[in-house]
Amino acid sequence: MAYINGVGLISPQKTAETKEFLSEIMEYKADYLKCIEPLYRPYVDPIQSRRMSRLIKMGIASAKMSLADAACTMPDAIITGTGLGSVEDTEKILGEITKDEMFLNPTPFIQSTYNTISSQVAIQLKCHNYNSTYVHRTFSFESGLIDGLMQIEEQTAANVLVGAIDEMTMNHLQITRRIGHWKMEPVNNLTLRETGTPGALAGEGAAFFVLGNEQHESTYAELKDVATCINLGGSFKPEIFLPDFLEKNGLSAYDIDLVILGVNGDVTCDPIYIQFADQFFPGKALAWYKHLCGEYHTATGFGLYIAANILKRQIYPGILHLNNIKPGKLKHILIYNQFRNVNHSFIVVRGC
Amino acid sequence: MDELILKLKKEVIEQLNLEETTPDDIDPDSPLFGEGLGLDSIDALELIVLLEKNYGIKIEDPKDGKKIFFSIRSMAEYITEHQK
Amino acid sequence: MPQRIFITGYGIISCIGNNLEENLTSLLQSAPGLGRLNHVETILRDELLVGEVPKTLDELFILAGITPAEGYSRNALLGMIAAREAAVNSRLELYPELKTGLISATTVGGMDRCELYYNDFLTNDSRNAYIDAYDCADSTEKIAQMLGISDFVTTISTACSSAANAILLGARMIRSGRLDRVLAGGCEALTKFHLLGFNALKILDKEPCKPFDQQRAGINLGEGAAYLVLESDESLKKTGNLPICELVGWGNSCEAFHQTASSPDGIGAYLAMKKALDLSGLSPDDIDYVNAHGTGTDNNDLSEGRAIEKLFGARIPMVSSTKPFTGHTTSAAGSTEAILAILCLQHQVIWPNLNFKDRIPELCFPPVDKLLTDVPVNTVMSNSFGFGGNDTSLIFTKVNANNENSAGNADNV
Numbered sequence: 001m002a003y004i005n006g007v008g009l010i011s012p013q014k015t016a017e018t019k020e021f022l023s024e025i026m027e028y029k030a031d032y033l034k035c036i037e038p039l040y041r042p043y044v045d046p047i048q049s050r051r052m053s054r055l056i057k058m059g060i061a062s063a064k065m066s067l068a069d070a071a072c073t074m075p076d077a078i079i080t081g082t083g084l085g086s087v088e089d090t091e092k093i094l095g096e097i098t099k100d101e102m103f104l105n106p107t108p109f110i111q112s113t114y115n116t117i118s119s120q121v122a123i124q125l126k127c128h129n130y131n132s133t134y135v136h137r138t139f140s141f142e143s144g145l146i147d148g149l150m151q152i153e154e155q156t157a158a159n160v161l162v163g164a165i166d167e168m169t170m171n172h173l174q175i176t177r178r179i180g181h182w183k184m185e186p187v188n189n190l191t192l193r194e195t196g197t198p199g200a201l202a203g204e205g206a207a208f209f210v211l212g213n214e215q216h217e218s219t220y221a222e223l224k225d226v227a228t229c230i231n232l233g234g235s236f237k238p239e240i241f242l243p244d245f246l247e248k249n250g251l252s253a254y255d256i257d258l259v260i261l262g263v264n265g266d267v268t269c270d271p272i273y274i275q276f277a278d279q280f281f282p283g284k285a286l287a288w289y290k291h292l293c294g295e296y297h298t299a300t301g302f303g304l305y306i307a308a309n310i311l312k313r314q315i316y317p318g319i320l321h322l323n324n325i326k327p328g329k330l331k332h333i334l335i336y337n338q339f340r341n342v343n344h345s346f347i348v349v350r351g352c
Numbered sequence: 353m354d355e356l357i358l359k360l361k362k363e364v365i366e367q368l369n370l371e372e373t374t375p376d377d378i379d380p381d382s383p384l385f386g387e388g389l390g391l392d393s394i395d396a397l398e399l400i401v402l403l404e405k406n407y408g409i410k411i412e413d414p415k416d417g418k419k420i421f422f423s424i425r426s427m428a429e430y431i432t433e434h435q436k
Numbered sequence: 437m438p439q440r441i442f443i444t445g446y447g448i449i450s451c452i453g454n455n456l457e458e459n460l461t462s463l464l465q466s467a468p469g470l471g472r473l474n475h476v477e478t479i480l481r482d483e484l485l486v487g488e489v490p491k492t493l494d495e496l497f498i499l500a501g502i503t504p505a506e507g508y509s510r511n512a513l514l515g516m517i518a519a520r521e522a523a524v525n526s527r528l529e530l531y532p533e534l535k536t537g538l539i540s541a542t543t544v545g546g547m548d549r550c551e552l553y554y555n556d557f558l559t560n561d562s563r564n565a566y567i568d569a570y571d572c573a574d575s576t577e578k579i580a581q582m583l584g585i586s587d588f589v590t591t592i593s594t595a596c597s598s599a600a601n602a603i604l605l606g607a608r609m610i611r612s613g614r615l616d617r618v619l620a621g622g623c624e625a626l627t628k629f630h631l632l633g634f635n636a637l638k639i640l641d642k643e644p645c646k647p648f649d650q651q652r653a654g655i656n657l658g659e660g661a662a663y664l665v666l667e668s669d670e671s672l673k674k675t676g677n678l679p680i681c682e683l684v685g686w687g688n689s690c691e692a693f694h695q696t697a698s699s700p701d702g703i704g705a706y707l708a709m710k711k712a713l714d715l716s717g718l719s720p721d722d723i724d725y726v727n728a729h730g731t732g733t734d735n736n737d738l739s740e741g742r743a744i745e746k747l748f749g750a751r752i753p754m755v756s757s758t759k760p761f762t763g764h765t766t767s768a769a770g771s772t773e774a775i776l777a778i779l780c781l782q783h784q785v786i787w788p789n790l791n792f793k794d795r796i797p798e799l800c801f802p803p804v805d806k807l808l809t810d811v812p813v814n815t816v817m818s819n820s821f822g823f824g825g826n827d828t829s830l831i832f833t834k835v836n837a838n839n840e841n842s843a844g845n846a847d848n849v
Contacts, residue, residue, distance in 0.1 A: 046371070046372055047390050050368065050369045050370060050371065051368075051369060051394065078690070083571065083573075084571060085593075093629060093632075093633065094550070094551060094554045094629070097551060097628050097629060097632055098551065098554050098555055101478060101479045101480075101628070101632055102404070102405075102479070103401050103404060103405040104401070104632045104633065104635070104636045105398060105401050105636065106394055106397040106398060106401070106633070106636040106637050107394060107398060109630075109632075109633030109634075109636055109637070110394065110633075110637075110695050110696055110823065111695075112633075113543055113593070113595050113823055113824065114543060114572065114593040115543075115593055115594045115595050115822065115823070115824045115826055116695065116824060118594075118690075118824070118826075119690065119692075119695065119823070119824025119825055119826060120695070120824075122690040122691075122692040122824075122825065123692050123693065123694070123695070123825075125692070126692050127690060127692050128689050128690055128691070128692050128703060128704060128707055129689070129690065130688045130689070130690075131594070131688065131689070131690035131824075131825075131826055132592065132594055132601055132605075132688065132826070133592065133593050133594055133826075134590055134591065134592060134593075135545075135571070135572040135573065135591050135592070135593040136572065136573040136576060136589070136590045136591040137571065137573040139573070139589070139590050139591075143590040146614075147605065147608075150608055150609070150612050150614075153612060154608070154611075154612070171558070174558070175557045175558065175567060176567060178557070178561055178564050178567060179564050179567050179568060228588065228589070228590070229586065229587075230577070230580055230586050230589045231586075232580060232581050232584060232586050233581075235584075235586045236586070342577070392694075393694075393696075393697060394695065394696065397636060397637060397638060400638070401636065413638075414638040
């Protein structure tokens with residue numbers, strides 16, 4: 001268990017520029033949802049940022065936002081989850097080496113390594129402490145959270161910075177459209193579930209959280225526990241896994257007041273969530289958020305931002321409602337995410 | 353030489369992404385690294401690529417870069433001497 | 437009492453051998469595996485010296501014991517070969533009641549196919565089977581699928597320290613009680629992508645690399661995969677596996693200095709080694725051998741050397757870099773070299789730092805440059821440092837050596 005003491009989020013919603021919680025919703029009709037980027041000057045010196053690609057700048061800015069939010073200057077660990085790292089830099093190199101091998105610039109290569117964000121944040125903070133990066137599709141952020149929770153348990157850290165960051169590019173969208181990941185044409189994000197077509201609406205985001213061993217004034221909620229489970233040919237049995245996971249945390253399905261699902265408008269994927277909710281959480285309030293940020297490997301970063309804010313502010317904005325059930329109280333939230341019915345993950349958050 | 357210096361300034365600004373710098377801001381004789389523009393070892397590697405790509409000049413040992421990339425003028429002189 | 441972490445099996449493929457036995461033979465013969473590139477098409481082919489696994493994709497399928505199919509990268513196949521060897525040695529398929537995890541490391545991922553087919557990805561559907569094989573998780577999931585490991589699966593990428601961090605995380609997950617045993621390590625195939633990338637950084641040596649030598653001129657990149665099986669003492673009681681050695685210390689620290697360069701005083705390296713030592717409860721004098729990161733670059737070897745001097749003071753242990761044998765296998769280097777260091781414990785040998793002539797003038801110690809046999813080796817340290825200053829150090833001891841903190845009876849099983 002750890003306290004969520006600070007949050008920083010750059011997303012397709014106005015999360016970076018305002019402290020308000022989803023007070024204004026951005027509507028798009030787009031191939032993918034793009035982040036609304038802040039001015040980077042307050043976060044990165046222009047001389048330092050001259051070589052940084054967008055993803056790196058988003059990472060540093062959101063990390064610094066979360067640290068300021070938690071009034072933490074030096075985290076005891078910096079951990080990032082990213083499914084794809086800097087797609088932009090990787091594409092630059094691929095473009096170069098598949099045409100002309102002669103003149104490869106070093107900068108995109110350096111930035112294409114996945115650990116660049118964690119490492120740049122460390123350089124910015126001059127932080128010599130534990131530093132790591134997880135790169136496992138939709139387990140990336142969850143693996144980082146588990147590492148962060150262990151750091152707190154091991155009592156080697158009082159404050160841990162954990163990030164969830166991924167970007168999309170038009171090139172990458174086109175390539176992954178070939179294998180059915182995305183909708184084939186621009187769609188309206190707010191009517192995403194009415195499309196009735198396969199494929200998700202792609203998105204991106206940079207979220208950082210400060211996990212702490214103590215409750216502060218800034219505390220949003222308790223991050224109780226995180227679990228991932230890979231489904232190898234039907235090895236994943238939610239009817240065993242879920243109660244076990246909840247029970248380990250002294251909970252049962254009955255205690256969960258709100259379930260935040262990874263519903264993303266893909267008709268081949270959403271039924272998995274609905275069936276899950278019907279089976280384990282009948283009559284419970286259900287929420288979704290991927291119409292606001294799009295689908296990406298570390299989208300649960302946006303999900304955790306939502307959960308933390310709901311619990312802190314005790315408000316449950318209508319834009320998130322997936323069914324008409326009003327939660328009796330807002331104490332325990334379960335975030336459930338899955339990718340292609342292979343990567344299943346659970347995050348339990350509890351109000352303080 | 354002056355023409356080459358102006359051209360180089362523009363190329364350096366573009367290659368190193370010095371968005372807020374204009375050619376007028378760069379004194380052709382002041383050091384590019386450390387004090388001057390504040391460039392570092394990765395910029396030096398980027399400049400090696402620039403020389404190779406735009407002028408066909410190959411620098412094998414990055415240590416040679418120190419002299420060549422001291423200032424815009426030293427770069428221009430090196431190019432004039434080594435260009436075929 | 438915290439769980440102890442035992443190594444009960446491992447598997448390795450590198451340019452000096454397709455399995456443990458072959459790697460050991462090459463090491464004992466002081467026979468390096470560096471040569472010209474055969475399986476990557478690039479203009480640098482005749483210029484570079486690399487540690488390439490001398491196998492085609494089809495030959496790797498055979499070694500991995502699977503039927504050739506689309507969607508497999510060279511990277512995934514290398515990983516599957518080494519992971520299977522480790523899993524077989526520790527009989528991972530038995531005792532399904534034990535919670536078993538897979539923590540793998542890679543940075544280049546399936547780039548070896550991606551760079552070949554990228555233009556197809558952009559223009560047609562002919563290579564769609566390889567699109568998903570591009571990311572870092574692909575090789576990990578293929579290994580998990582092959583071995584049926586599902587309790588915990590993740591992938592780490594911290595550049596050249598990735599596989600060391602996989603081992604570190606495995607140990608922490610066992611100690612936290614989340615897992616009983618973990619298959620941890622990394623894989624990396626040579627690609628045009630990172631060969632050209634390292635070349636753009638001007639840190640590749642066109643001759644055999646000379647770590648810790650005054651005339652050192654850079655890296656020879658290599659490829660391969662290596663995995664270790666970590667088990668808790670509780671797990672050992674069930675599996676009855678004989679521990680090869682014990683993982684007693686691990687430390688991770690960040691240089692926070694520069695995106696590619698090491699700091700002149702090696703602060704990250706020092707802190708990583710110091711943390712590992714503190715956790716192990718050992719003193720610097722207990723370390724018999726350091727398998728150094730020792731890439732052969734100007735920067736790394738001086739920085740690492742200074743950190744070693746600072747940590748060990750007047751009594752520097754035996755130090756060598758085995759990268760002249762295997763090349764720098766980047767994300768697989770951490771687990772590859774952990775295994776090479778463990779072999780020193782098992783066989784009471786020290787691997788030579790090949791190609792060494794003259795000591796770095798700024799350093800007070802030379803590396804071990806000849807194969808040493810019949811030397812007492814009880815405790816070894818393995819260093820792995822990466823771009824971005826991600827530095828990790830691991831300490832392994834012979835079971836029973838210096839075991840004042842002995843909690844279990846691992847040697848009785």
